[in-house]
Amino acid sequence: MPIAVDIDVMLARRKMSVGELAERVGITPANLAVLKNGRAKAVRFATLAALCEVLECQPGDLLRWETETEAETEDETEDASNS
Numbered sequence: 001m002p003i004a005v006d007i008d009v010m011l012a013r014r015k016m017s018v019g020e021l022a023e024r025v026g027i028t029p030a031n032l033a034v035l036k037n038g039r040a041k042a043v044r045f046a047t048l049a050a051l052c053e054v055l056e057c058q059p060g061d062l063l064r065w066e067t068e069t070e071a072e073t074e075d076e077t078e079d080a081s082n083s
Contacts, residue, residue, distance in 0.1 A: 002065055002066055002067065002068055003038075003063055003064070003065055003066075004038065004063070004064050004065075004066050005035060005036060005037075005038050005040075005062060005063060006061065006062055006063070006064065007021075007032075007035065007036040007051070007055075007062055008036055009061075010055045010057055010061055010062060011055075014055055014056070016055075018032055018033065018036065021051075021054060021055070024054045025047065025050045025051055025054055026050065027047060035047075048062070048063075
């Protein structure tokens with residue numbers, strides 16, 4: 001997917017766990033994991049706004065567009081590291 005999600009980067013910068021972020025945003029850890037891992041098909045603006053508020057960031061800090069080639073390369077790298 002050409003939209004990459006960088007929630008893990010912001011979590012590391014804020015020294016916050018996925019569980020803490022999910023609780024503070026008001027979503028389940030499972031739904032946050034789907035979003036964080038790039039498997040979500042959509043995200044509500046209200047959820048995006050809550051993420052930005054809790055993480056004290058802008059939407060562009062969490063989401064970025066990349067070309068299909070970049071996305072495929074990233075997917076291949078993730079698949080190799082999971083093996």
